[in-house]
Amino acid sequence: MTRRIPLIVTLIGAVLAVTLLYAVGALRPIQDGLRYVLLPAARLLSIVGSGLGFDVYGSDVGALRSQVKDYEARLAAISVDYVKLRSLEEENRLLRETSKFLSTSGYDHVGARVIARNIQGKSADILIDRGTDDGLEKGMAVIVGDGIFVGKLTSLNRKVSTVTLISDEQSRVAASPLSSRHLFGLVQGMGNGVSKLTLVPQTEELKHDDVLVTAGTEEKVPANLALALVDEVEGKPTDPFKTASLVPLARIDQLSLVVVLRPAALSPDKR
Amino acid sequence: MQASKIALVAGSGIAFGLYEGVFNTFLGGWFSWFHPVLALTVFFVALERRNYALLFCGTAGLVMDAFAINTPTLAVWRLLLAAAAMSVVSEKVLTNRSLYSAAALVVLGRAVDFGGLFAEEKFLALRGIRADLVPAWSEALGIVAWDVVLTVGLFVFGMFILRRYLRPRRLLNRYG
Numbered sequence: 001m002t003r004r005i006p007l008i009v010t011l012i013g014a015v016l017a018v019t020l021l022y023a024v025g026a027l028r029p030i031q032d033g034l035r036y037v038l039l040p041a042a043r044l045l046s047i048v049g050s051g052l053g054f055d056v057y058g059s060d061v062g063a064l065r066s067q068v069k070d071y072e073a074r075l076a077a078i079s080v081d082y083v084k085l086r087s088l089e090e091e092n093r094l095l096r097e098t099s100k101f102l103s104t105s106g107y108d109h110v111g112a113r114v115i116a117r118n119i120q121g122k123s124a125d126i127l128i129d130r131g132t133d134d135g136l137e138k139g140m141a142v143i144v145g146d147g148i149f150v151g152k153l154t155s156l157n158r159k160v161s162t163v164t165l166i167s168d169e170q171s172r173v174a175a176s177p178l179s180s181r182h183l184f185g186l187v188q189g190m191g192n193g194v195s196k197l198t199l200v201p202q203t204e205e206l207k208h209d210d211v212l213v214t215a216g217t218e219e220k221v222p223a224n225l226a227l228a229l230v231d232e233v234e235g236k237p238t239d240p241f242k243t244a245s246l247v248p249l250a251r252i253d254q255l256s257l258v259v260v261l262r263p264a265a266l267s268p269d270k271r
Numbered sequence: 272m273q274a275s276k277i278a279l280v281a282g283s284g285i286a287f288g289l290y291e292g293v294f295n296t297f298l299g300g301w302f303s304w305f306h307p308v309l310a311l312t313v314f315f316v317a318l319e320r321r322n323y324a325l326l327f328c329g330t331a332g333l334v335m336d337a338f339a340i341n342t343p344t345l346a347v348w349r350l351l352l353a354a355a356a357m358s359v360v361s362e363k364v365l366t367n368r369s370l371y372s373a374a375a376l377v378v379l380g381r382a383v384d385f386g387g388l389f390a391e392e393k394f395l396a397l398r399g400i401r402a403d404l405v406p407a408w409s410e411a412l413g414i415v416a417w418d419v420v421l422t423v424g425l426f427v428f429g430m431f432i433l434r435r436y437l438r439p440r441r442l443l444n445r446y447g
Contacts, residue, residue, distance in 0.1 A: 038338075042293045122403050162340055
């Protein structure tokens with residue numbers, strides 16, 4: 001005759017067994033296997049999910065209208081600069097073409113799909129479907145569109161990686177102004193989709209609508225990737241540093257495809 | 272437990288784990304508060320299928336952990352702890368299988384789940400790791416509201432469908 005094990009003993013046993021499995025890391029291979037098998041399904045769900053186009057930060061019509069007016073005013077103000085920029089851009093393109101800049105810059109790129117995201121409160125992280133198998137490493141820059149920097153790789157698995165976006169409270173990126181190209185401040189995440197420029201010496205000139213780019217002082221983040229536009233400059237002349245609120249150049253709450261910049265030497269083809 | 276039923280429950284666990292760990296992260300507002308795994312676990316607990324409840328939340332938790340964005344969220348551990356608490360309370364305290372007891376069970380389960388997240392957040396903070404795991408009050412209340420709505424919905428569904436098509440055990444005994 002078999003004796004029935006009391007319910008509470010079974011449940012406590014199950015919970016303790018799982019605690020032990022976590023502690024010794026025995027669940028990791030199972031999770032790696034699950035990631036490997038379920039990654040195509042996760043990609044499919046992420047395509048459907050991002051296609052639904054939910055707005056994480058809400059969409060108050062009145063606020064959006066005033067935002068549009070603000071952007072239109074800015075667009076008019078910077079259109080003159082834009083014409084100049086276009087001519088410089090064309091010149092730059094030709095120069096790049098002739099000197100084969102990309103082939104010698106030491107970077108290539110890996111496209112990745114966002115398969116999960118955590119953009120709430122002070123956190124702003126995404127999970128992408130590329131990992132160490134694709135030659136990715138911690139600290140690599142992640143961009144969207146025409147080279148807009150959105151974050152850095154902070155945690156990696158074989159098949160997936162976590163990107164900490166620039167608005168995450170833990171994010172810090174060395175920044176420089178587009179015009180002078182020297183390190184002059186730090187773009188610090190503040191949560192809720194907001195980031196701020198800090199530690200700018202009072203001697204530095206900083207004004208509304210200045211374009212910030214990466215300074216290139218970090219090992220795996222190339223220089224001159226667009227970061228944000230300066231919104232309002234804060235700080236009294238007596239303060240040691242200036243700060244500025246920033247306008248993001250990319251909608252980080254609606255990312256679906258991103259590009260990781262990888263030093264060419266780490267490309268799996270060249271290993 | 273039959274092999275086919277085990278496969279079905281584990282398969283549902285994987286599907287709902289993918290929903291909660293991947294798809295749900297793309298939704299906004301009210302829809303992002305819809306976390307069905309715990310409510311379905313309550314359904315298994317109330318049907319006295321506790322092994323299935325453990326299997327379901329175990330597989331769902333493994334998938335959620337596999338696609339966790341930051342630090343591992345210990346989803347298996349939290350969900351099993353919640354299922355264990357709900358099972359004990361369902362066996363010893365809320366024994367009447369009413370709609371209210373089901374709603375109370377899911378609220379208890381969610382409280383245990385949030386408690387687990389809170390403990391993990393504090394543990395990581397002690398080790399100098401910042402992790403924003405516990406949801407804000409408004410979000411937490413939204414999640415609980417969805418839990419209750421889904422549990423009630425499942426029970427109404429169960430009342431109409433399962434009672435009609437499943438023969439109670441005592442009748443089986445009487446008529447063979």
